[in-house]
Amino acid sequence: MEKETKLKIKTQNDEILGSETVFEKLRGKTPWIFGKKIRKPKVVYPKVKLPRMDMPLPARSLIIIIVYIALFLLQTGIVYILYRTPMAIGANQEGQPIILYPDIQDAFIIESIVASIFIFLCSLGFVMLYQASKYVYNKKIAIRILVIGIILIISTFFALQAMISIKLGNPLFNV
Template sequence: MSETLQLKFGEKIPWVMGEVIRIPKVKFPEAREGSLSLPTPGKSLILILTYVFLFYLVLGGIYIGIRDTVTVGGDAQGNAIFLYPTTNEAFIIESLVAGFLIYIAGLGFLLLYNATKHSFNYGYAIKIYILGAFLAFAGFSILQYMIGVKSGKIET
């Protein structure tokens, strides 16, 4: 029970403010200055190697490794092209860009998650939310554009 309430009302109404009833104190969260904390790998070599291996899988490393002919990004005449003409195959540079875009969109979702941690610091949370939404939307949109160009639905 709060000591000031006990001193103020304790003698007048002892049956309400006796030892049985306890008035809890409410601790309100304090708005701190914004500090961004993203889940990052520790200093363990195994975690770092796991992230590198996941990036290798996302960019299609196994597919690139089992192909007979590996092309960086060009046609038979030596002209540089970015996207492979069919949807069944991909250039190495195209796979790298797609992998980076997937990671950028993933970073956007991490920022969206981090914005919920700073709900009491409204201005900072909104900034993180807008940046995260932009990164997630941009990564997804550019990937969809690449797929549309490869499938022939979008003219370049």
Template sequence: MEKKDVSGSETITEKLSEKTPWIFGDYLRKPKIQTPKFKRKISLPMPSRQLGLLVIFIILFILQTGVLYFIYRQPPAIGATQEGDPVFIFQDLHESYIVEGIVASILIFVSSVGYLLLYQASKYVFNRKIALRILVFGIILIVFAFFALQYMLSIKTGTFRQFLQQIIQNYA
């Protein structure tokens, strides 16, 4: 039995096309491209993993604050009542103030740090005391961020005010 010569451009699609010619036929094939070879290699320093993670978190933080929404809609940074008292949370679900977006993004960031701490706790399997501290702190951050975001959402939808009114009616 003779081995079949496999060229460098043969792909899984080509191998499948031999068995299923009615689907792929002779039209779907990876082209043979020769990239230029440079004599002098360019060596760029590789950033550390911590720097990469920091850049990713900064980009996520900026996107989570709603920068694109703020650029497009141009809402005020903070609102005010008719009496002049400051309002940090817009009462409509589909609108927001700049401060509200920043606070929500900070809370999502805190929750993300909590999940990173859960991951870090798994690295200290043999040191139970440190792993437990990191694990508990991560869970506390996640739960705090969750309930703070739920509180903000309940203020936006008005359910928190209704809830407080029901408590006052029941116990007053």
């Protein structure tokens, strides 16, 4: 009688798809090599609640500002500046200041900072393009933000191209 009820319960579990746990599926297939004299060990983990420290999270805008500052520092080439220790600004034979180093592999500190400002403005332009998509129903604001973002991207691209052209000694924009 007991075997029949166990068999019925087992067939009911088999009929319900997904009712078996992984342990139940593996129990019949896993061999026990020690026979019936030594039983399988059961590990019971204690349920311990550790005290948790609740710290207030900083505001989301503060985290974004910190990320932007870190990106700006990385874009300035801070690792290059710390490792190579280049000059802050140079001078030619007449003593006039040179902002752009004449070689493409090296740079003055001021040149790195100016280039990073341009790259940061370009990144800001892409952020503005993203922000413009949030104002779908307010067309005037969306178009203004979109135009400002596109102007930032294009102007910084041409400014960086002009810097590279001057560094290489080529005429500005091959004109």
